[in-house]
Amino acid sequence: MFSRGFWGLAWLVVTVLAGCTKSSAEPKAAKPPPVVKRFDPLVRAPASAPGDDGGLGGPQFEVAPFTPYGPPRPEGALTLTLDGEKVLRDGKPFDPAALPEGAVVLLVPVDDTFLAQVLGTLEALELRKVEAWLAHPNGSLAYPVQLFDEVEFGAWLDDPSPGKLRVVQRADGFELQTNMGKLPGVDPNGPSVPLRGGELDLATLRDGLEKIRGRFMTATQVCFLPSYGTPLEQLARAMAANYVSADRAHFERTCWVYPRRRGRDGG
Secondary structure (H helix, E strand, O other), rough: OHHHHHHHHHHHHHHHHHHHHHHEEEEEEEEOOOOOOOOOOOOOOOOOOOOOOOOOOOHHOOOOOOOOOOOEEOOOOEEEEOOOOEEOOOOOOOOHHOOOOEEEEEEOOOOOHHHHHHHHHHHHHHHHHEEEEEEEEOOOEEEEEEEHHHHHHHHHHHHOOOOOOEEEEEEEEEEEEEEEOOOOOOOOOOOEEEEEOOOOOOOHHHHHHHHHHHHHOOOOOEEEOOOOOOOHHHHHHHHHHEEEOOOEOHHHHEEEOOOOOOOOOOO
């Protein structure tokens, strides 16, 4: 006869083995996807000191000091002056389609020349595969830009590499978008970098570019998307925010997205 203690021990062993068999047969729970931390709101760059804000209510409307940096204008570049819809070389009308393929071209916009007025010129430059530079209004700086039409921009966005920063230049400021989310500003429903006192807040834009570059260390390119009504000299000022010295930028390469004119690409 087996003792009561023997049967108790046997029952315990059977129960443990059954539990192990049951637990091993149960599927393991899938690991949750990694959580992508959202951007903290971008803080406006402080103004150096209170000043005349035009009666708008305080120094929060003052634009912080901003020093533009960037490379010098390329030596030997073919200079085209963009004056509204006119393209001039040495003061005379010039057809951009006559450019030699692969030429180095410096674009110098006159005040109040808007993106909508130069779409044909940009198409010609892209077709000629020129090395395009956009001059800064201060007269000594210029920025190399890779021209993307909407199709090429879409292909760029389809690349799943993290970052993919695009700076949408709107009438009310700058929207900083990545493929991992938007960089919010003081108003999460408004632009990332709103105008301050009606002026571009370039110091805060530079801070925003630095913040995104710090999140996406492998990102190398930023794309600027100006609206139709953006003056080209304001686009050049915005591009200056990418640079922290004459030879160092947050993002090494810059693209400029423009819409092709209807009918030129079958659209």
